[in-house]
Amino acid sequence: MSKIMPFTGAQAVANAMRQINPDVVAVFPITPQTEIMMQFAKFHADGDVDTELVRVESEHSAMSCCVGASAAGARAITATASAGLALMWEILGVASGSRLPIVMPVVNRALSSPINIHCDHSDAMGCRDHGWIQIFNENAQEAYESVFLAVKLAEHPDVLLPAMVCLDGFITSHGVQNMELFEDKEMKDFVGEYQPKKWLLNTDDPVTVGPLELQDYFFETQKQRADAMMKAKEIYLSVGRELSKITGKEYPYFEGYQLDDAEAVIIVMNSTAGNTKAVIDKMRSEGKKVGLLKPRLFRPFPYEEIAKALSGKRYAAILDRAESYGANAPLYGEIKNALYEVQEKPKLKSYIYGLGGRNIFEAEIENVFETLLSGDFDPMEVGHIGLRGESQ
Amino acid sequence: MAKLKSYKEIPIGGMIEKAGNSEDFKTGDWKTFRPVWNKEKCTNCMICPVLCPEDCIPVEKGEKPVRKETDFDYCKGCGICAKVCPVKCIEMKEEAGFNE
Numbered sequence: 413m414s415k416i417m418p419f420t421g422a423q424a425v426a427n428a429m430r431q432i433n434p435d436v437v438a439v440f441p442i443t444p445q446t447e448i449m450m451q452f453a454k455f456h457a458d459g460d461v462d463t464e465l466v467r468v469e470s471e472h473s474a475m476s477c478c479v480g481a482s483a484a485g486a487r488a489i490t491a492t493a494s495a496g497l498a499l500m501w502e503i504l505g506v507a508s509g510s511r512l513p514i515v516m517p518v519v520n521r522a523l524s525s526p527i528n529i530h531c532d533h534s535d536a537m538g539c540r541d542h543g544w545i546q547i548f549n550e551n552a553q554e555a556y557e558s559v560f561l562a563v564k565l566a567e568h569p570d571v572l573l574p575a576m577v578c579l580d581g582f583i584t585s586h587g588v589q590n591m592e593l594f595e596d597k598e599m600k601d602f603v604g605e606y607q608p609k610k611w612l613l614n615t616d617d618p619v620t621v622g623p624l625e626l627q628d629y630f631f632e633t634q635k636q637r638a639d640a641m642m643k644a645k646e647i648y649l650s651v652g653r654e655l656s657k658i659t660g661k662e663y664p665y666f667e668g669y670q671l672d673d674a675e676a677v678i679i680v681m682n683s684t685a686g687n688t689k690a691v692i693d694k695m696r697s698e699g700k701k702v703g704l705l706k707p708r709l710f711r712p713f714p715y716e717e718i719a720k721a722l723s724g725k726r727y728a729a730i731l732d733r734a735e736s737y738g739a740n741a742p743l744y745g746e747i748k749n750a751l752y753e754v755q756e757k758p759k760l761k762s763y764i765y766g767l768g769g770r771n772i773f774e775a776e777i778e779n780v781f782e783t784l785l786s787g788d789f790d791p792m793e794v795g796h797i798g799l800r801g802e803s804q
Numbered sequence: 805m806a807k808l809k810s811y812k813e814i815p816i817g818g819m820i821e822k823a824g825n826s827e828d829f830k831t832g833d834w835k836t837f838r839p840v841w842n843k844e845k846c847t848n849c850m851i852c853p854v855l856c857p858e859d860c861i862p863v864e865k866g867e868k869p870v871r872k873e874t875d876f877d878y879c880k881g882c883g884i885c886a887k888v889c890p891v892k893c894i895e896m897k898e899e900a901g902f903n904e
């Protein structure tokens with residue numbers, strides 16, 4: 413039997429880690445991720461897990477520790493945010509390049525500078541092309557379930573890539589929500605034991621991990637990594653179906669909310685999707701055809717599926733909680749990409765919102781919908797929600 | 805050099821599945837100078853085999869050890885052997901002149 417618990421997102425994720433009972437967890441504090449590891453360290457101290465808890469001296473070391481552990485044959489997890497993720501950057505590539513299925517909750521927080529501890533997605537977006545699977549989550553419940561999905565997907569023999577589970581800093585990580593906690597045994601059985609085919613500590617079958625590759629083989633190895641990432645797309649769905657049997661939930665590439673007959677669509681990830689749903693309920697009661705498309709799998713990106721869902725829609729606004737300086741905002745760019753081959757494309761509008769934890773209000777989301785429905789907007793101009801000096 | 809394999813034929817992530825395979829990696833193919841050894845003049849003093857940084861000057865063991873021809877698969881052409889030889893019986897010659 414599952415239980416309903418009043419958990420923060422951090423508690424939810426820490427409980428997922430408790431149920432998984434990883435072989436190795438590398439811990440280093442960074443706001444607002446610290447809460448996860450604080451919880452997990454308590455489970456460790458109480459003997460709820462028999463994980464090897466490694467207290468490292470930086471995030472660079474945390475990821476290095478996970479790389480070593482994973483190569484050795486262990487199931488390894490760490491968690492981070494913002495500058496911590498940035499400091500890991502070099503080793504993130506070692507993890508994915510060496511095809512090590514490390515799992516990492518990322519509590520999304522703005523990147524310096526100026527220093528800021530609150531939510532935006534610039535940390536995860538900064539490493540979106542680094543060979544990590546990225547799953548975005550609206551709330552504690554989704555983040556909790558995604559940790560299990562991530563473990564199983566990352567370790568799938570046809571994938572073997574590391575995976576990030578992204579949740580909004582403070583909003584999700586520290587906000588208390590009612591969430592459904594599934595039974596320890598069921599979740600433990602779902603992830604099972606990590607069974608690598610080759611591992612460093614197997615003295616009967618010695619291998620070398622992470623050697624030098626120059627002009628002769630580097631290119632071939634990158635092609636394998638790219639193929640594995642594409643493979644992860646279909647396996648995400650099959651692992652999701654397996655998880656559904658326990659949770660009763662669905663794990664699509666994206667969630668559609670009042671999407672089918674919507675004329676105006678907002679595309680947004682993580683917690684703001686929740687606010688958008690509330691706005692949609694209100695506007696639908698007024699007879700306005702508005703809907704939501706909330707991507708969950710950002711890497712690999714489900715281009716064709718999103719293109720299909722948006723084909724024939726009149727208007728869509730893409731809300732990015734990150735800048736891409738000198739380029740299209742990350743999510744907007746992907747959506748625009750996805751639509752290239754579509755005949756009946758919606759007219760698009762890119763919005764930046766919520767940088768450094770700037771609040772976004774329902775009235776502002778409603779405003780975006782109204783702008784879309786009016787059809788009176790310049791698709792080439794980037795909008796900024798809640799930015800002083802700009803009338804929306 | 806063995807024929808290079810396609811991305812479908814190699815282990816993932818650059819993993820090397822065969823232990824001790826550095827033997828197969830010929831490191832001497834980038835030398836620009838080759839030590840040409842005059843066997844007749846050599847006194848088998850054993851200075852060059854000891855000082856060669858690549859350990860690629862073979863020695864036949866025995867009561868009186870005997871220097872053998874350099875292993876060019878691994879010689880990087882640094883010229884140390886030529887420099888240290890007391891009887892100057894090693895001459896460094898441009899690799900381009902040799903066809904292997």
Ligand code: SF4
Nearest residue numbers: 856879880882883885
């Ligand atoms: S040239 Fe250098 S590497 Fe080659 S045999 Fe002489 S000492 Fe050794």
Ligand code: SF4
Nearest residue numbers: 846847849850852889
């Ligand atoms: S240093 Fe000169 S003399 Fe001595 S072993 Fe080498 S080649 Fe022969």
